Amino acid sequence: MSAPLAAGFFERDVVDVARELVGATLALGDCAGRIVETEAYDETEAACHAHAGVTARTGPLFGPARHAYVYLSYGIHELFNVVTGPEGHGAAVLIRAIEPTEGIELMRARRPGRRDRELCSGPGRLTLALGIGLAHNALALDGTPGRPVLRAGEGESPQLLSGPRIGITKAAELPWRFCERDNPWISGRPPSGGG
């Protein structure tokens, strides 16, 4: 098992981090998966929560890189992000889909009645499958047991597709969604643009 991705990996431009996180591993406890879809959010564009400045909700976005930002979407779904860039700059990568690699039986138990493809193909789905929740918000993702952790992928870098982010109305023109090409575990339809 490789070491957790270093804090320095995340202390860079959020778009670069989002692109390079495809193919990495996200794990919590006995469950893990290969990241196959991400999106970048930055305070300089209106779709990012950090665009409106520091609030009680968005505080973690402006904190240290490699910390978690977990928030409640539509009052129901808990969405998991990793904070990027220098402290004081609000930016994060949203993890939108993973391909289950470990603990799939526990994932099935957590999401009864779902097909395997529906376990982790969506930002609100993968948090349920892995057991990520608001309790993990603002925590450092440094490998501490009981917290989510990100590890480098193995082998060659995956081929990427990029396109507009999903489910937003502002700054919808930015091609900041990244998916692994030909991977069936992504959410929704694959984007049409190259990496």
Added chain:
DNA sequence: CATGGGATTGACT
């Protein structure tokens, strides 16, 4: 202080 809108999902027509 009242209102409206989400970085979504799943059930239903």
Added chain:
DNA sequence: GTCAATCCCATGC
């Protein structure tokens, strides 16, 4: 395809 669930917070009066 359509739509409700449910809550934080930004916006406007």
